[in-house]
Amino acid sequence: MDMIMESTLNRCSICQKSGSMCICGGCKNIFCLKDFNEHRQQLSNRFDHDIIRFHDELLSRIKQLNESSNELFSQINRWESTTIDKIHKAAEGARQKLNKMLNHEREIFKEQFGNLTRQIRFQREENNFVENDIQLLKNKLNKMQQSLRQLNGQDKSHIILIENNKINWNNLIYPQKQQLTLQSPSTMININTKWTQNGLTVAGGCRKGNGFNQLSCPNGFYVDDDLTVYIADFNNNRIVEWKFDATSGLVIAGENGQGNRTDQLDGPIDIIVDKERDFFIICDKRNRRVVKWPYRGGTSGQTIIPNIDCACLTMDQHGFIYVSDIRQCLVKRWKVGETQGTIVAGGNGKGDRLDQLNSPTFLFVDHEQSIYVSDRDNHRIMKWIKNAQEGIIIAGGQGQGNSLTQLSYPCGIIVDPSSNLYIADRGNHRIIRWPKDVYQGTIIIGGNGSGQQPNQLNEPKGIAFDRHGNLYVVDCWNHRVQRFSIDQNLTS
Secondary structure, three states: OOOOOOOOOOEOOOOOOEOOOEEOOOOOOEEOHHHHHHHHHHHHHHHHHHHHHHHHHHHHHHHOHHHHHHHHHHHHHHHHHHHHHHHHHHHHHHHHHHHHHHHHHHHHHHHHHHHHHHHHHHHHHHOOOOHHHHHHHHHHHHHHHHHHHHHOOOOOOOOOOOOOOOOOHHHOOOOOOOOOOOOOHHHHOOOOOOEOOOOEEEEEOOOEOOOOOOEOOEEEEEEOOOOOEEEEEHHHOEEEEEOOOOOOOEEEEOOOOEOOOOOOEOOEEEEEEEOOOOEEEEEEHHHOEEEEEEOOOOOOOEEEEEOOOEEEEEEOOOOOEEEEEOOOOEEEEEOOOOOOOEEEEEOOOEOOOOOOEOOEEEEEEOOOOOEEEEEHHHOEEEEEOOOOOOOEEEEEOOOEOOOOOOEOOEEEEEEOOOOOEEEEEHHHOEEEEEOOOOOOOEEEEEOOOEOOOOOOEOOEEEEEEOOOOOEEEEEHHHOEEEEEOEOOOOOO
């Protein structure tokens, strides 16, 4: 601070007295000597509280660095132990399978050799053979000798061990620094947020097909924090993993053809990732079941909810699973391991009353466990507050149409923290934002007719935001997933 004597015309900024004055070099205010000393003491107190105390807290945390890093190493150790255990189990399973296979081969060999032995003895005892018989028997003995070599492991061309070369061992686990400036989509998206109108294809888009770079009528999907997209590829009866900026996907579930075996899917329509339990949860529509599938390296699933005409599923922060039953016109909530679900929306038959639904599909559950339902064939979105006996119409409900007060077979829905609703308006080929307590929505994506141009959609189904607030849309009949980036020039 600079102390400068001023004229008697100057007044103290605190007591307003004139006289000998001091000027603070920081705030530039004028003080009398008494108030100047008090001001200096206040600055000293602030320095001790804001600087010294903060510094000492950081010093204390620095001393704890080793303890915090030890926990990170412990996480790696636990992962190592768990992974080794899984490898042991996989190896033991392979041993059992190989042993069963070899035993079966041995039994067949013994039976065939026994039949050949009886034939040789009969012909020798009856002295009933000619030159051709000797050659034929010799050929059979040669084949038996070759089979015996295979069974003894001398000939390795018969049975081979297949390793899964898809595993990238270097990327099974690795440390990665978290971005401290990372924001969740909820803090980035508001009523003024705009998105670019031309979408970028991040999966599919190479016409309908079953190639690794193709999709066939995709529906529900999940966007991971690393921007990997997991897609329910409906008509290809598979779940596909599509990495960020990849030109093709990887089949991670249901690559064994259409069917109802545990290693097959039939019309998967939606998927969520339960990272806490290390599972995918798949809505296997045509098999009328919900299955869980190991998150990494799984070759088959396990039915956790049977006999349900599932159309969509989601999970809340407590781990409850919500499933829409399109035929029974209701939504059920399931606790993990529960055999009977609880009806939380609908369940009063098909209809358009407030306590009814008509072909419910996509779902969203907020932190208060209120359930938002795409009431597809009623062309409306319903909100069912927890334990409510009937729902509230929050969008649509004005009959099928393309005005801003109407919807046409709505599908995917998202609700942001400000209760703004985002809807995949399937029949109108557009994405709508519908603010809370407002009579109509606004078009934020599409609305340019059905088509395959970057600014067009063809019956959009699932929608989701990534961690940057970019909007992803499953463009069903264009057999692609589109990403619409936040337009920073238009967002305020």
